[in-house]
Amino acid sequence: MDTHELTSALHEATDGLEPRADFAVAVLRGGRRRRTRGRVAIGAALAGTAAVAVLAAVVVPNQLSAPPPAEQPDGPAKTVDLLTDSGGDLIDDEGTVRLATTGWQDAVDGTPANADGHLNGRKGNPHVYWAGTTPAGPAALVTQAVVLPSDDTVEPTDRGREVTAVGLLVTNPADTEKRELELVAVQLDGDHNGRGGYFMFPDNRTVLGIEPTELGGKDLSLFVSPNTAIGPDGRSRRQWTPLAPHDGVAFVQLPAPADPRNVRLVVGDTGGDPNAGEQKMGAHIPLLAAVVYIDPTLGVDRDNGPGWPPEDVKVGYDHELARSPVNLFGAALRESTLLDPASFEEVEGQWLVVAGLANKKTMIVGSYQEVNNPAYFFYVLVRSDGSVESVTRGPQVDPSALLPVVLHLPGGDGWVVAANVQQLSHRSGGAWSTPVADADLVPADATQVRVGDQVVDLPN
Known part of the structure; x- marks a missing residue:
């Protein structure tokens, strides 16, 4: 399967169809520099999956070349287990791991983390999947198995389904002593959206996501773009910045605060240009902006049209x-x-x-x-x-x-x-x-x- 086929399949998954079971095997890195520590892996040993959608792009003749061939991977792709794998430069720091776990437990029963009650069916203990240093300061991803409710607050295909909750915890910018890690966003991995673990920090600059791996002998990378630009030919296009890998996640800090509604996150060949290739319209990775999660009035959709009724x-x-x-x-x-x-x-x-x-x-x-x-x-x-x-x-x-x-x-x-x-x-x-x-x-x-x-x- 090439990246264009993956685009089509995962774009269809965005419309409510479940991806194939082996997508997580092909897309997400599990083995390289990932270590399972008994001290940290306190959650139930259940396999979490995170399928990602690839950019849907059209060919722009005489402007963009095809991505260069990717290097061969150093080993077979392995599944990522969000509930047992762990990594990051702070994962061995007991204080950081404790702050992440405590921050999750203190917030997960309240609002906005669990306003709809979808996290009531938590199983086992929370697990620190990643803890490390980002341009926005220390951060962590905490995961926990969750059985979704069976009532009408949940999509019919998700009722009673076991998924993995993925929470982003960061230092509060207003906390001068930086002693705590606070939960600022939660995504579900394995529900009808198919994927979780892709966030924009409250600074509206730092973007972090689960690191992709190789597919068909090609290494994959995450790419982010803050906005579109209209060229002289009237076409709207984006410039893409790759997210640097950091032991199981990838992140980058955009040069200036961006409107979360305008930011797009995609997957493409490492070293390539996500604009190259003929792919489906509308495909991208759902990126959860923490500032919107914290306050829904921030980063909301704006209607700049004429305002006339249909x-x-x-x-x-x-x-x-x-x-x-x-x-x-x-x-x-x-x-x-x-x-x-x-x-x-x-x-x-x-x-x-x-x-x-x-x-x-x-x-x-x-x-x-x-x-x-x-x-x-x-x-x-x-x-x-x-x-x-x-x-x-x-x-x-x-x-x-x-x-x-x-x-x-x-x-x-x-x-x-x-x-x-x-x-x-x-x-x-x-x-x-x-x-x-x-x-x-x-x-x-x-x-x-x-x-x-x-x-x-x-x-x-």
């Missing part, structure tokens, strides 16, 4: 479409290569202008927002046979604009203009046209559009 506003000719406008619009964006694969989320119901043109084509105008970045208008031109002719990134959405949508149609066939809950009319020097609501298909010779009682000059 609706299809039809103007011009009434051409029959093979699929709904939102379905066509979403599929066109997904396949356009204009969007960052790791940030992609399916288009849901939104406000669209559906303009039927005289040449039997249809122009669909809508907006799309990647993570917490500004939203942009996108223009999808559909042929009469239902196929997509082109997808174009338009300007950034400005909800305060008097006339937010001003699209000059290709071939000089006129304009599509839109302003929700406004009466629109146009003219080419003479009388104003009869007002219409919300959107209009304006002829090519029009020079002005009236929005309510205000006038907007069309660009020359």
Whole structure:
């Protein structure tokens, strides 16, 4: 199985399907520099698994090369056991291990760690899987077997399932003496999400995750990116930083505080570029930001779109479409290569202008927002046979604009203009046209559009 096949399989697991049992064998390092200590391994000897999803990327011709061949591994891949394996430069420090265990036990019954009661079915004793020094200070991963409840607070496929809780404990930045390790986030490994143990520290800079291993003779690494960037070609892409391995985990500190909503974590070939290769849209490793876990009001989703209610506003000719406008619009964006694969989320119901043109084509105008970045208008031109002719990134959405949508149609066939809950009319020097609501298909010779009682000059 190559990394592209792994991408597809693990992306499907994200949608609720369980990965194959041998994925953990192929993906997670267990043997190299991992030591099982009786003093530390106080938990039940149950195998924990953590399947990880690989970046879904598209090929950018003439810009990125394929990843170089990975070095051969120094031995066969072994399963990682989150409940017995241990490592880290502080794992032999009894004080650190004690602080980690105590920090877990003191917090795991309270909020937010166990607000939903999903950790009530803990089994055995907590286990310090990793303890070490990070750029944000001492930290630890503590694990414990948990049987999930069988009630409707749990996904049907997870009810009664035994999983592994993975907790991140760090020093409190407000604690000047740094004497304690506090639980700041918990992930479940083995539930319907399939994986756990990937965190962003409260500093919004330090990212840590379970270290991946080799697959098919290729070493794998974790990569992180704080945000997307739009290139001159209108395509949104990311620059990736590898996480350095540290005895069973990998971590890196980003150069500046980042919005947790914008950060993406992926797996790729060691020494390669995660942007290379044709993979599925939307695949990435769920990264739990501790600051959001501590306070859900931080790092929340922002809607930077026009704020208009879901609706299809039809103007011009009434051409029959093979699929709904939102379905066509979403599929066109997904396949356009204009969007960052790791940030992609399916288009849901939104406000669209559906303009039927005289040449039997249809122009669909809508907006799309990647993570917490500004939203942009996108223009999808559909042929009469239902196929997509082109997808174009338009300007950034400005909800305060008097006339937010001003699209000059290709071939000089006129304009599509839109302003929700406004009466629109146009003219080419003479009388104003009869007002219409919300959107209009304006002829090519029009020079002005009236929005309510205000006038907007069309660009020359």
